[in-house]
Amino acid sequence: MKRVLRWIGFLLVAIGAVCVVIVVVTSNREVNAHVAPLTPPTVLGQASLERGKHVFTSASSCAVCHGADGGGGPFITDASMTLYAPNLTKGPGGVGVAYSDADYDRAIRRGVRPDGTRLIIMPSWAYAAFSDDDAASVIAYIRSLAPVDRVTPHVKLGPIGLLLVATHKLPFDATRLLDEGLPPSPPPAGVNSEYGRYLARISGCMGCHGTHLSGGHLLGSPDDPPATNLTPTGIGAWSLADFTRTMRTGKDPAGHELNPFMPWRTAGQMTDDELTAIYTYLKTVPARPTGQG
Ligand code: HEC
């Protein structure tokens, strides 16, 4: 009996070891995969430093991850992985020394490094929608930042991260874009639902609250709260004033203080016109049960 148990134990350990090897090999292959050529972004548009700063610090919340100085820093450092938001400036350790505008653009709007490998966590699905002018502006703004001397090491996956990648639970936005195709051409700026929809994508609302904004737990660690349903099912009766106040103050009409995972400090700095456009768009979104995309 004892010997049988010992054999079973041995077998389980062996199966476990094989699983670990499979996970490590699969996820390393994923991380090092080079994606098939994506349609490169079109020629960059008209750059405005002022617009670039607004996009970086507010409308697209780049600063939340890359820092207001663009110098990056630790983003996740736990058992899942060590992932830094890279230093985007031209200081020592930054990508700015080597990157051309096209390199920046491919990383931002396609989620792909110059060597063809895919970025993790960087929300390029959202930024793929950037107009040529917004892309040009944010790149010009990054280039205008003072050089930051900060080394931001390459991503290193831990055991949980390897498992997440191997099971496709940690998506690469580059692949999502290849699967879904590129977003439609951007509408001209305006206080209307079309532009509101554009903003809802480039400011990450759709990344966290779902493409159809029905909320749920799409991003973040298990400790982060699920994103609220923003369709009429969720915040249906809110007035424009309720919406704007919540975005600007981080406190909703019921008095609930929003968890900081909801980037209201940056997104709430969007202009009145931009927030009104998003609100107008939310009013056109069909009601959906929570967590349905
Ligand atoms: C949710 C956090 C987050 C936000 C928001 C974000 N980034 Fe990133 N970004 C990252 C991470 C993390 C990486 C590195 C990914 C990797 O190494 O696989 C990255 C990588 C990049 C790279 C590629 C650098 C390299 O090493 O090749 C560029 C360029 C970049 N981001 C620009 C931006 C810009 C511009 C914005 C806003 C429009 C932005 N990011 C918003 C997290 C973020």
Ligand code: HEC
């Ligand atoms: C990084 C993920 C993330 C992004 C990006 C994001 N949200 Fe959120 N949002 C959340 C989470 C999570 C909550 C729930 C917070 C809580 O429960 O305290 C939330 C809550 C909210 C609420 C409060 C709802 C309520 O009933 O209190 C509103 C309004 C909202 N988000 C709107 C937006 C809009 C508009 C955008 C785009 C400009 C956006 N969010 C972008 C994650 C995000």
